[in-house]
Amino acid sequence: xxxxxxxxxxxxxxxxxxxxxxxxxxxxxxxxxxxxxxxxxxxxxxxxxxxxxxxxxxxxxxxxxxxxxxxxxxxxxxxxxxxxxxxxxxxxxxxxxxxxxxxxxxxxxxxxxxxxxxxxxxxxxxxxxxxxxxxxxxxxxxxxxxxxxxxxxxxxxxxxxxxxxxxxxxxxxxxxxxxxxxxxxxxxxxxxxxxxxxxxxxxxxxxxxxxxxxxxxxxxxxxxxxxxxxxxxxxxxxxxxxxxxxxxxxxxxxxxxxxxxxxxxxxxxxxxxxxxxxxxxxxxxxxxxxxxxxxxxxxxxxxxxxxxxxxxxxxxxxxxxxxxxxxxxxxxxxxxxxxxxxxxxxxxxxxxxxxxxxxxxxxxxxxxxxxxxxxxxxxxxxxxxxxxxxxxxxxxxxxxxx
Amino acid sequence: xxxxxxxxxxxxxxxxxxxxxxxxxxxxxxxxxxxxxxxxxxxxxxxxxxxxxxxxxxxxxxxxxxxxxxxxxxxxxxxxxxxxxxxxxxxxxxxxxxxxxxxxxxxxxxxxxxxxxxxxxxxxxxxxxxxxxxxxxxxxxxxxxxxxxxxxxxxxxxxxxxxxxxxxxxxxxxxxxxxxxxxxxxxxxxxxxxxxxxxxxxxxxxxxxxxxxxxxxxxxxxxxxxxxxxxxxxxxxxxxxxxxxxxxxxxxxxxxxxxxxxxxxxxxxxxxxxxxxxxxxxxxxxxxxxxxxxxxxxxxxxxxxxxxxxxxxxxxxxxxxxxxxxxxxxxxxxxxxxxxx
Ligand SMILES: Cc1ncc(C[n+]2csc(CCOP(=O)(O)OP(=O)(O)O)c2C)c(N)n1
Ligand code: SF4
Numbered sequence: 010x011x012x013x014x015x016x017x018x019x020x021x022x023x024x025x026x027x028x029x030x031x032x033x034x035x036x037x038x039x040x041x042x043x044x045x046x047x048x049x050x051x052x053x054x055x056x057x058x059x060x061x062x063x064x065x066x067x068x069x070x071x072x073x074x075x076x077x078x079x080x081x082x083x084x085x086x087x088x089x090x091x092x093x094x095x096x097x098x099x100x101x102x103x104x105x106x107x108x109x110x111x112x113x114x115x116x117x118x119x120x121x122x123x124x125x126x127x128x129x130x131x132x133x134x135x136x137x138x139x140x141x142x143x144x145x146x147x148x149x150x151x152x153x154x155x156x157x158x159x160x161x162x163x164x165x166x167x168x169x170x171x172x173x174x175x176x177x178x179x180x181x182x183x184x185x186x187x188x189x190x191x192x193x194x195x196x197x198x199x200x201x202x203x204x205x206x207x208x209x210x211x212x213x214x215x216x217x218x219x220x221x222x223x224x225x226x227x228x229x230x231x232x233x234x235x236x237x238x239x240x241x242x243x244x245x246x247x248x249x250x251x252x253x254x255x256x257x258x259x260x261x262x263x264x265x266x267x268x269x270x271x272x273x274x275x276x277x278x279x280x281x282x283x284x285x286x287x288x289x290x291x292x293x294x295x296x297x298x299x300x301x302x303x304x305x306x307x308x309x310x311x312x313x314x315x316x317x318x319x320x321x322x323x324x325x326x327x328x329x330x331x332x333x334x335x336x337x338x339x340x341x342x343x344x345x346x347x348x349x350x351x352x353x354x355x356x357x358x359x360x361x362x363x364x365x366x367x368x369x370x371x372x373x374x375x376x377x378x379x380x381x382x383x384x385x386x387x388x389x390x391x392x393x394x395x396x397x398x399x400x401x402x403x404x405x406x407x408x409x410x411x
Numbered sequence: 412x413x414x415x416x417x418x419x420x421x422x423x424x425x426x427x428x429x430x431x432x433x434x435x436x437x438x439x440x441x442x443x444x445x446x447x448x449x450x451x452x453x454x455x456x457x458x459x460x461x462x463x464x465x466x467x468x469x470x471x472x473x474x475x476x477x478x479x480x481x482x483x484x485x486x487x488x489x490x491x492x493x494x495x496x497x498x499x500x501x502x503x504x505x506x507x508x509x510x511x512x513x514x515x516x517x518x519x520x521x522x523x524x525x526x527x528x529x530x531x532x533x534x535x536x537x538x539x540x541x542x543x544x545x546x547x548x549x550x551x552x553x554x555x556x557x558x559x560x561x562x563x564x565x566x567x568x569x570x571x572x573x574x575x576x577x578x579x580x581x582x583x584x585x586x587x588x589x590x591x592x593x594x595x596x597x598x599x600x601x602x603x604x605x606x607x608x609x610x611x612x613x614x615x616x617x618x619x620x621x622x623x624x625x626x627x628x629x630x631x632x633x634x635x636x637x638x639x640x641x642x643x644x645x646x647x648x649x650x651x652x653x654x655x656x657x658x659x660x661x662x663x664x665x666x667x668x669x670x671x672x673x674x675x676x677x678x679x680x681x682x683x684x685x686x687x688x689x690x691x692x693x694x695x696x697x698x699x700x701x702x703x704x705x706x707x708x709x710x711x712x713x714x715x716x717x718x719x720x721x722x723x724x725x726x727x728x729x730x731x732x733x734x735x736x737x738x739x740x741x742x743x744x745x746x747x748x749x750x751x752x
Contacts, residue, residue, distance in 0.1 A: 037509065037516070037518075064512075065512060066509075066512045070501070070545065071542065071545035072541060072542070074497065075500065075541070075545060078501035079501045079502075079504050079505035079508065082494065083509035085509075086467070086506050086509035086510060087509060088512060104495055105498070215467055215492055216467070216490060216524075217464060217465045217467065217490060219490065220487070220488060221490055222480055222485035222490075222491045223492035225480035225481060225483075226477055226481050226482060
């Protein structure tokens with residue numbers, strides 16, 4: 010896009026990048042409640058507010074439940090809103106998280122992924138965010154501070170699109186992304202204005218000029234129809250609104266994410282591929298570069314959007330390989346093939362595909378444990394074994410003390 | 412931006428002088444399914460009649476949600492939104508915050524809009540208490556939280572709440588062969604607690620809809636004064652209290668006349684008793700025995716004379732020994748021991 014203004018570059022963390030996105034999006038109501046690592050975003054927001062750079066109602070709530078309820082109602086009254094949480098804090102808000110999509114509230118939230126207590130653990134694990142996968146939330150994982158900023162802007166555009174009107178959670182790996190700094194291109198305000206229309210709640214606005222009743226009792230009479238509406242909104246997000254938003258983003262910001270739903274790394278000629286989300290990509294890519302020098306053709310698919318889940322697109326790509334390995338930074342106790350959540354979803358996505366490669370699950374990096382290059386090599390070795398038709402366990406815990 | 416945050420102007424709602432001066436317009440109308448004689452439904456009607464059409468009402472889960480807002484037959488003429496059982500405070504706060512910022516940024520027209528969030532005793536005195544307390548500490552937002560207290564979790568079939576009276580029969584405290592009284596806790600003093608603990612809250616009152624004009628005027632004061640405000644209403648509930656629905660009005664009056672439910676308001680830090688409560692405190696009227704109130708209700712049918720005496724003694728204590736009856740639970744002796752200098 011031809012613009013008089015240019016992007017600035019700054020060395021900022023993933024959390025700060027999202028705070029900057031809030032400023033660029035001119036968010037109206039923001040609520041905060043401390044829990045690591047999410048609270049860092051609010052520390053940056055607080056500074057922006059204190060310095061007069063962001064004009065919003067910045068409300069420090071007395072709990073996560075209140076935090077999410079406050080923004081839910083502010084959004085119903087027409088305000089663009091932001092909040093978030095981590096780990097058990099996210100779970101404490103769960104009731105509010107449940108009703109937000111049901112009420113078609115386009116809240117954008119950050120989940121600073123964190124293990125669920127007890128025993129106390131602050132490190133990254135994805136179970137907190139994944140807990141909303143069945144509730145109607147849009148759910149996206151980011152890998153870099155730049156992607157965090159860009160995705161936050163995209164999230165507002167998608168969530169607030171009348172065809173969608175669903176909340177969107179941006180999942181950021183605790184510490185690895187929330188606390189690590191990187192050079193980030195910060196777009197000028199005009200570009201963001203061109204990209205992100207004002208939030209317009211239309212005939213759903215709660216205002217005396219529009220005296221509607223929101224969330225009356227429906228019971229068995231209407232609930233199925235309302236659930237179906239949400240389902241259709243989610244489908245529209247996947248087929249129309251998300252791709253449209255990325256195309257527009259590319260046009261205005263001159264930065265391309267290729268396929269909006271997942272990133273592919275060295276997949277063109279790969280024999281086997283790994284699949285993962287979030288900041289895993291760093292050790293995985295390093296290991297792949299090593300292995301490629303040794304002639305081992307391993308590729309990587311980094312999932313961005315988990316809800317909506319890009320099942321067909323993913324199956325199309327993954328169906329080409331001789332074996333697929335899914336790295337889960339989460340766990341689903343007692344799940345099919347005792348796997349993590351992502352592996353289960355990937356298997357489900359591949360089921361209708363004509364060629365169904367073996368899908369191995371790897372449980373790795375729980376609670377913030379580092380995912381190392383040797384870990385990735387070990388997973389790849391198992392994938393080659395499976396590709397050669399040898400029996401390997403469907404799920405393996407990698408990097409665990411034996 | 413200003414360092415000192417200023418509030419938006421509020422609607423200045425005039426006090427209603429007599430029942431004939433009450434507005435005729437209804438903003439809570441047909442379509443609801445509350446029980447016959449439900450005083451909480453009357454509270455809704457009077458509350459929004461007092462507030463008028465430029466009002467947003469938010470209601471937490473409970474009878475006043477479930478019975479009043481059936482899909483396609485809402486009884487609300489003003490905009491209305493459900494909030495979670497523990498979220499009346501957050502709902503009021505979030506809505507008021509949105510109005511404030513949208514008006515400041517010119518995204519909607521600037522005008523005073525009343526925001527009222529209501530909750531039942533279960534939602535308000537139990538799980539919602541922390542959010543209400545937090546909400547009352549934000550002086551820059553204009554909203555009223557109204558707690559309609561039918562003394563049980565009525566909607567889920569009459570379970571005891573933090574505001575259920577001592578000894579009452581509820582589905583969680585049925586009288587039994589071994590234990591005659593399963594509920595032996597005394598009712599929380601919510602309005603007193605909130606008034607004492609929230610110096611930025613400019614208006615706290617107790618009300619009873621049996622005194623309809625007083626009730627509406629308390630709502631009007633709360634909405635006009637600005638900032639977050641709180642009203643606690645005692646509502647007879649024929650189903651939960653187990654009495655003939657035609658007695659609702661009378662039971663409300665009896666609650667006040669026996670001194671079980673003192674009427675007071677705390678306006679800008681100044682406490683005033685009003686109505687019949689004031690008359691009793693000034694000895695212009697006599698406090699009726701609580702027996703008259705208790706025996707009309709099936710939920711106390713298992714009470715013995717001893718139970719009634721105990722109940723009376725606790726109410727007497729509140730009137731005779733408290734610094735202010737029903738409001739400030741510190742013993743008067745303290746004041747006498749150490750008179751202020
Ligand atoms: C978090 C949560 N817990 C439990 C319920 C079930 N529930 C619905 S209504 C209700 C009773 C509310 O009682 P109260 O606040 O006293 O209002 P009332 O029904 O008496 O009007 C309960 C417990 C709920 N909706 N939400
Ligand atoms: S149970 Fe009580 S509060 Fe609920 S509708 Fe009936 S009378 Fe009203």
